[in-house]
Amino acid sequence: MIGIFFRNLFRDLVRQPLRTALTLSGVVWGTFSVVLLLAFGASVSKAQIKRFHGMGQGIVLVFPSRTTLPWQGFLKGKAVRVTPETVEAMPEKVPSIELISPEFVGSRLIRYGRNEYRNTVRGVNPGFELMRNTIAAKGRFIDPEDMAARKRVCFIGDVLATDLFGTEEPVGEAVFIDGVPFLVVGVMRTKLQSSNYNGQRDERCAFIPWTTYSSLYGAKYVSNIIFRPRDLGRSKAVMEDVKGHLAKLVGFSPADPDALGVWDTLDFEKQFTTFFLAFTVFLGVIGSFTLLVGGIGVASIMRIVVEERTREIGVKLAVGARRRTILWQFFSESLVIMLFGGLVGFGLSAGVLQAAKAFPAGGFTDFVGVPVLNPMVIVSTVLILLAIGVVAGMIPARTAASTDPIEALRK
Amino acid sequence: MIELQGITKVYRTGSQSLEALRGVSLNIGKGEFVSIMGPSGSGKSTLMNIIGCLDTPTAGEYVLDSSKVAGLTFDQLAAVRNRKIGFVFQNFNLLPYATAWENIELPMLFDGKNGRRRRERVTELLNAVGLLDWRDHRPTELSGGQQQRIALARALANDPPILLADEPTGNLDSKSGEEIMAILTELWREGRTIVMVTHNDHIAAHSERTIRLFDGQILP
Numbered sequence: 001m002i003g004i005f006f007r008n009l010f011r012d013l014v015r016q017p018l019r020t021a022l023t024l025s026g027v028v029w030g031t032f033s034v035v036l037l038l039a040f041g042a043s044v045s046k047a048q049i050k051r052f053h054g055m056g057q058g059i060v061l062v063f064p065s066r067t068t069l070p071w072q073g074f075l076k077g078k079a080v081r082v083t084p085e086t087v088e089a090m091p092e093k094v095p096s097i098e099l100i101s102p103e104f105v106g107s108r109l110i111r112y113g114r115n116e117y118r119n120t121v122r123g124v125n126p127g128f129e130l131m132r133n134t135i136a137a138k139g140r141f142i143d144p145e146d147m148a149a150r151k152r153v154c155f156i157g158d159v160l161a162t163d164l165f166g167t168e169e170p171v172g173e174a175v176f177i178d179g180v181p182f183l184v185v186g187v188m189r190t191k192l193q194s195s196n197y198n199g200q201r202d203e204r205c206a207f208i209p210w211t212t213y214s215s216l217y218g219a220k221y222v223s224n225i226i227f228r229p230r231d232l233g234r235s236k237a238v239m240e241d242v243k244g245h246l247a248k249l250v251g252f253s254p255a256d257p258d259a260l261g262v263w264d265t266l267d268f269e270k271q272f273t274t275f276f277l278a279f280t281v282f283l284g285v286i287g288s289f290t291l292l293v294g295g296i297g298v299a300s301i302m303r304i305v306v307e308e309r310t311r312e313i314g315v316k317l318a319v320g321a322r323r324r325t326i327l328w329q330f331f332s333e334s335l336v337i338m339l340f341g342g343l344v345g346f347g348l349s350a351g352v353l354q355a356a357k358a359f360p361a362g363g364f365t366d367f368v369g370v371p372v373l374n375p376m377v378i379v380s381t382v383l384i385l386l387a388i389g390v391v392a393g394m395i396p397a398r399t400a401a402s403t404d405p406i407e408a409l410r411k
Numbered sequence: 412m413i414e415l416q417g418i419t420k421v422y423r424t425g426s427q428s429l430e431a432l433r434g435v436s437l438n439i440g441k442g443e444f445v446s447i448m449g450p451s452g453s454g455k456s457t458l459m460n461i462i463g464c465l466d467t468p469t470a471g472e473y474v475l476d477s478s479k480v481a482g483l484t485f486d487q488l489a490a491v492r493n494r495k496i497g498f499v500f501q502n503f504n505l506l507p508y509a510t511a512w513e514n515i516e517l518p519m520l521f522d523g524k525n526g527r528r529r530r531e532r533v534t535e536l537l538n539a540v541g542l543l544d545w546r547d548h549r550p551t552e553l554s555g556g557q558q559q560r561i562a563l564a565r566a567l568a569n570d571p572p573i574l575l576a577d578e579p580t581g582n583l584d585s586k587s588g589e590e591i592m593a594i595l596t597e598l599w600r601e602g603r604t605i606v607m608v609t610h611n612d613h614i615a616a617h618s619e620r621t622i623r624l625f626d627g628q629i630l631p
């Protein structure tokens with residue numbers, strides 16, 4: 001029975017090979033567009049978020065500024081000054097902070113042998129590594145022992161390492177920062193970084209313990225604070241706590257909106273993610289319309305097929321076919337065209353995506369990523385294909401099933 | 412077997428209405444061979460469609476094989492046509508893309524009979540109509556007489572007690588026509604009820620009883 005069903009189905013489809021092929025092509029192209037657009041949208045989102053994570057993951061940046069409200073006898077416009085010790089003591093006051101680091105930033109001459117550059121030097125603590133994704137490719141990041149002993153050690157960005165050392169091995173060598181020798185303890189792993197603040201990108205920076213920084217250069221007040229809340233969803237509330245405590249310790253009105261500049265990357269990332277989701281959905285909708293046109297092609301061709309085969313339908317009804325049997329016959333025919341077209345479209349797009357992998361990394365692919373057939377793309381496409389297929393198949397099949405056998409046999 | 416009581420059929424097209432049958436009462440017993448004659452537009456086809464459960468009467472009672480037909484759904488009527496009635500048409504109405512074998516098999520597929528039973532029955536029927544060698548041929552490769560024999564075999568597939576033949580020899584030469592009539596007569600002798608529409612007195616002479624329709628009514 002099933003065998004007969006498929007044999008008849010196949011016979012009906014190959015009876016008009018050109019027509020079937022043309023109908024198929026619409027579906028193939030539609031599926032191809034849906035897959036490629038969705039995959040492209042997903043990869044662009046992923047690449048952009050990855051680039052954004054280059055600056056750090058789950059962090060809030062706080063920039064001490066000037067007061068804009070008078071407070072306890074001080075006029076507005078007073079500089080907000082935060083010492084690194086205050087920053088280090090914050091987790092005791094605000095337990096919902098997971099990691100926090102003060103940061104000093106300065107531009108200094110860095111020399112190795114005959115190579116000398118003026119680059120950004122950042123004085124930070126060991127927590128900085130995880131917060132800002134400055135992961136060591138060679139050696140290590142600054143550790144607590146370096147902090148306690150105010151060691152003259154530095155961790156350098158990968159581009160700075162190449163600029164200074166060329167092909168030489170930097171770890172274990174000494175560089176001179178403003179004439180003072182520092183031991184290189186590690187080199188940062190290459191990363192993409194789309195956002196930044198205060199100075200150069202991490203790839204060109206040298207990182208040293210803030211204790212060393214302040215004792216060597218006499219810096220008392222931090223350029224900025226960087227922290228990560230334990231619960232990433234509560235960054236706003238944690239920031240409020242931090243602000244409240246700083247207001248008390250440093251002396252500014254807790255109501256002052258601009259005493260501290262705040263860059264909540266978590267909040268930013270939420271908007272960012274929403275934007276890219278909308279972007280991907282938009283692309284998917286465009287693709288779906290292409291597929292819808294393919295579906296309309298199937299539906300209209302099937303209407304013609306039903307028209308041509310009215311007599312056949314009449315005969316079948318006369319000898320005892322139920323309406324459901326006729327419905328299913330035509331519905332399955334449309335659905336097979338849709339699914340087969342979908343399969344070919346999937347195959348083609350998989351081929352194109354495979355070819356896209358051959359693009360060299362860097363440059364172009366840093367921005368759009370490498371589109372791949374991920375489960376989201378596959379599931380969405382199959383659902384869109386099925387939805388359109390069912391509608392496109394149902395309309396002509398219902399027409400077929402509602403044929404009046406007497407009329408049909410008279411033709 | 413077939414009991415019609417005051418059957419009326421009215422076709423409505425827009426504001427006009429056409430009375431195709433006007434109170435037809437008719438009894439056809441089991442094993443009878445009845446022919447229905449009448450000029451075009453006398454309501455022969457409508458009557459055949461109602462007897463064949465392809466159409467339902469506007470008014471009147473129809474009892475087929477001691478069960479009422481009125482009020483059955485389309486799919487229930489389909490089941491009645493499938494098991495109790497075999498149709499033979501003037502223009503054969505075979506599926507053009509299907510082989511002789513597949514055409515005969517069709518009613519059994521709709522009845523859900525299994526593969527072995529279908530094979531046995533189709534072979535038996537092809538043998539009976541003498542076309543076993545033509546089993547894989549399509550209708551277009553067969554002569555009119557052969558096509559009508561395949562159509563007859565299809566009508567008999569589910570072994571229905573009633574055969575409805577609408578001008579079965581209308582598209583055939585006289586020799587093939589006689590062959591078909593010989594088969595129909597044989598089937599009647601075996602105990603099947605046969606109702607046949609014809610224009611031809613010579614063909615009608617094969618039947619036991621002739622009913623004449625005129626203007627939607629049976630002439631006495």
